[in-house]
Amino acid sequence: MAAPRAPLHLVMPVWNRGTRGIRGLSRAVALEGSQKKGRSLLQFLADRFYDVQALREYLLQKQVLKVHQKNRPFTYIKERFGPHAAGAYFILKQGGAVKFQGKEWIRSDAHGHFSLDFLKFQAVPVEAVDASGCAINYQGLDSLLALKELQSLWLQRCPHVDDWCLGRLHPLANSLQELSLAGCPRISERGLASLHHLRNLRRLDISDLPAVSNPGLTRILVEEMLPSCQVLGADWAQGLPSGPEEQSQDRASPIPA
């Protein structure tokens, strides 16, 4: 931002134009007419700092409310058509894809529209959910947890899925076989520790998690925790110093050991 640079401009005129003390500084600034034009908008905003702050808070609140709105529960659909249809509607509304047992993948198109044919499937369970990139959060997971026969759940790159959400996945323990958490920015090793409830898990993808502090060690520990599961994650040797190259460096060093 250019605003912090304004004091520097004030310092220069003091020394160049020989202003007398503090009272001369305002005169010095007023004389910088040619450079003032670019700074007038920033000066205007800086003068109204608290209003700008209030506006920023309002915009942030609106963003939070938008995510909340997306994760609202669809109770009417749940009562009328059953939990599977409600869960499918929820995912499709967020922009994901759903696969019912024995049917094809249903996806919403670029404009967010999707066909409502699946509401006719009475009691056909949802088998797989692809919620990559959707704004699912802690509250929205309610709709997903009602899908009791879900076998495959993809939560790649979901920005609001965090450790608290992972702690809620245990109701799916009987059926869930595949879980993908790749690229979620908020998941850390603390949330991965709560995945041990998922006894039937066969494939787990925990690659590319930026909030995990030690990806290699985490992968080893998760593999120990879930013995019958194939864990796809960071290379376990990542973060370890490589052995042979170090030794050759030692030998090449001129300083005697």
Next chain:
Amino acid sequence: MLRRALQLGLGRGLLGRGLLGRGLGTHRGGSTLGKVEGSGGYRGSWVAPVSSYVTFRTRDPAHDGKTVGRLGEGDQNGKVSEIKKKIQSVLPGGAWNPPYDTSYLPPEHSDVVIVGGGVIGLSVAYWLKRLEKPRGAIRVLVVERDHTYSQASTALSVGGIRQQFSVPENIQLSLFSEYLAVVDDPPLDIQFNPSGYLLLASEKGAAVMESNVKVQRQEGAKVCLMSPEQLRNKFPWINTEGVALASYGMEYEGWFDPWCLLQGLRRKVQSMGVLFCHGEVTRFVSSSSHTETTSGEEVTLKRIHEVHVKIDRSLEYQPVECALVINAAGAWSGQIAELAGVGKGPPGTLQGTKLPVERRKRYVYLWHCPQGPGLETPFIVDASGAYFRREGLGNNYLGGCSPTEEEEPDPGNLEVDHDFFQDKVWPPLAQRVPAFETLKVRSAWAGYYDYNTFDQNGVVGPHPLVVNMYFATGFSGHGLQQAPAVGRAVAEMVLDGHFQTINLSPFHFSRFYLGEKVQEHNII
């Protein structure tokens, strides 16, 4: 100019020291420098302190300057204050602007003064600011004696959060702590480990545990009961000898970093406009009034008017005029309550009922065990009272044990007793988890519980006799997890006069006098 200088000299000399009126700034108790405090108002441009001259004429020194012009001469008082107002409006500066830096002092007036800046006090401040109707309506001041939080229970806590309590209000409190997951500005990451709590019970405690779990499930907590075989299947490294029943909290239980929460709360609360003061409360100035109850008994009601906040490492104190005081001083709340006059009366009466919150020292040990349980380890509480949890990824574990009443350590200091680990903590844990036979203690620390000796549950709500002091203390080791809900409840009590979201009336102070215990059995 010369006349004004004379007045200055006269004012200083004749007034003497230490006779400052209300609203004229700080009191410097014990200071011998006569030049600043003896006289009245120095304006910014060093014009004569005319107000002091005026007040000298009207004030009676014996009355310590409560109000200006209390000589019983009505006309003259009115004229004098008029003249004073006119002069003040002419002179530059307006309010009392001392020429030295007083930013470390608390303000002279504050609507709510919260004594104690730990997680409970900050939570109350947060909710007060969040629930106030017009923005900026309430001025809140948090007085904290130690800004490094070196002895605060919050910072030294193990950080567990659970829903497995036995009293419904406690469970509701912990469930309500979901606000921790809400995105604030800036987003707060408290390093939550959702690994759950595992409480083990022997034969004796199995029935109690079952009834507790029923209560917990009624309140919506997701707890499952496990038999010893199920326990062995799930956690093969547990030795289930002596365990009859286990209750495992599946959701929304675990532990987090209390320091992160504390700092996050501090930042948020400061951004909302709460003032902080680094000082200690040394005195309450209150007034009493006598009334009669409906049954004809005489009652003395007290109202706190001022809180004297003494600045750290100095004799200087500032009287802060306040409307409400919230006692969230944790392990030291008993002393604050005594300062306010709680418990000064014949024993057995309401006036004589003290706040039964004392400091109790608890030890926490950190050890390393290379063959220990892995990532899925929950927070395990053994039937004997010893507990431990995983810390980090490097096979480190944190744990401890609450001593029995006879073995209570002296709470005078925070020194750690390592023999306690050898004798009381290690044997039951090694018996429960055989891998802990070989371990190495890395470090240890001690912290205080604000232990409620009456029934080990918190005290929330106003005092019946000191009408504007509210309590939010005495949580006996569980204040951290109950802080958000307690903060909201106290803020609702302050702003609306009654509890709205959760009803905490069973935790009122009067239960100490009436003898109604709200006993919590699942205290670790």
